[in-house]
């Protein structure tokens with residue numbers, strides 16, 4: 001036997017072999033003979049042996065992999081199990097808040113670690129929050145870190161070739177045109193007017209209604225409706241009407257929401273599985289196909305109507321309209337041909353995705369933080385009162401006051417408070433790039449071609465190395481220098497991304513958030529309903545999982561008078 005085995009044998013193997021030996025040394029019974037003739041007995045014995053050896057080999061491999069995982073833990077901070085990778089650490093560690101978990105691990109690992117997902121999934125990636133690495137991948141070696149094929153293939157059904165999903169020339173062309181548009185005076189005027197209309201003729205009416213009825217409202221839902229209507233006006237030049245009284249469900253908004261959710265799910269589903277589901281029109285993939293149809297129907301109808309309007313010779317619409325759709329309709333592609341309807345649809349859908357939720361979730365976290373920091377709320381109120389008080393015309397000082405663009409710009413404390421909210425709760429908590437060619441980060445991490453790199457924006461706001469010991473406190477003052485707002489490097493404060501792909505809507509987003517926040521705060525105290533759970537949702541945008549249930553209390557004149565007189569003292 002030892003000829004065959006150089007290691008001591010398992011007792012089960014000994015039994016199996018001795019059974020075989022006994023059989024050969026004893027006279028053959030008729031049934032054993034039949035077994036032997038048919039080969040069953042020998043085959044069974046052989047298979048049994050093989051089975052036992054397989055178990056041994058499997059156990060040996062398992063032990064080897066566990067030892068290897070324990071060794072890797074030293075370098076990567078987490079246990080890397082066979083088959084399931086680091087998923088158990090993620091599941092055990094997360095306890096409801098994946099962003100906090102990433103922050104903890106990344107702080108232990110000095111800013112960068114490699115996450116290994118289960119085998120055959122797409123979850124392997126390098127996660128970093130080191131500002132030096134961010135500057136390198138977002139700016140210094142920008143061309144080596146595109147969005148990449150994996151991202152593009154995952155979101156293509158919804159986003160097509162729009163700015164969010166494009167690299168290289170297709171991205172450059174859209175970026176250049178949209179950037180010119182975003183910085184034009186005509187565009188600024190259009191966005192200011194549409195926001196004014198939405199806040200004063202819609203938002204405040206909905207809130208006033210809730211005050212009169214004395215019912216709590218989900219402020220996050222209301223703000224999401226506000227920014228959805230606003231960005232549709234910017235992209236399509238059409239108001240879908242989500243923020244109308246009664247808060248109706250709008251099919252286009254519903255379809256957009258469903259399509260985004262189902263697309264996000266693809267990032268945690270093995271590619272082969274979601275592609276098979278798509279092929280058979282199953283589950284979330286079936287829902288995705290349907291919701292994309294809803295988005296496309298809406299887009300096609302708007303494009304068709306706009307083309308008709310623009311073709312009417314008497315129409316002056318071309319000169320009046322400054323929405324992105326009309327601007328891109330007036331341009332030509334590289335072959336001097338007008339852009340296809342599909343490409344026009346992609347451009348608009350991408351802008352809606354970019355500007356739809358980011359400002360509203362930031363405002364939701366901002367109002368929640370104010371609830372816990374009433375002294376900050378008082379300072380913002382003082383800033384608003386200071387502006388109104390400084391007006392020359394007494395008529396403009398009433399409760400129905402409307403902030404002017406130059407006044408919004410002057411509100412530096414409010415800008416600091418919003419930046420502080422975005423530092424702690426960035427609307428895009430993690431973002432990602434792909435490595436084009438083998439490279440090395442400034443912190444020494446080697447990244448191979450095809451690696452996915454995730455930059456943990458949420459974790460960055462909680463790093464002592466970047467923001468100091470008080471990094472978890474809400475302190476707008478850290479953004480002020482002699483009372484003036486001072487911006488931070490985009491590679492430390494990455495809420496708006498950085499480098500050539502810096503958020504195109506950043507200035508507008510600040511304007512929008514300041515305008516809406518000031519209009520609400522001047523009129524109402526926003527009180528979060530007691531025991532309402534506030535947790536981030538696991539999604540590409542940092543929604544509050546259960547919304548933000550608040551009670552609105554009308555501020556009375558005496559409160560404003562108190563603020564004003566305390567300012568005089």
Ligand code: HEM
Pocket residue numbers: 163164175231234351354355356358359362422426427428431432494495496497500501502503504505506508509
């Ligand atoms: C608080 C509000 C906002 C935040 C925190 C924010 C954040 C970001 C971030 C992190 C990116 C990079 C995404 C990526 O490349 O993966 C981005 C890109 C972009 N954002 Fe914003 N955004 C905000 C509001 C807006 C608004 C209101 C608009 C438009 C109306 C907008 C338009 C865009 C566009 C077009 C891009 C793509 C830029 C490019 O790839 O070249 N954003 N934004």
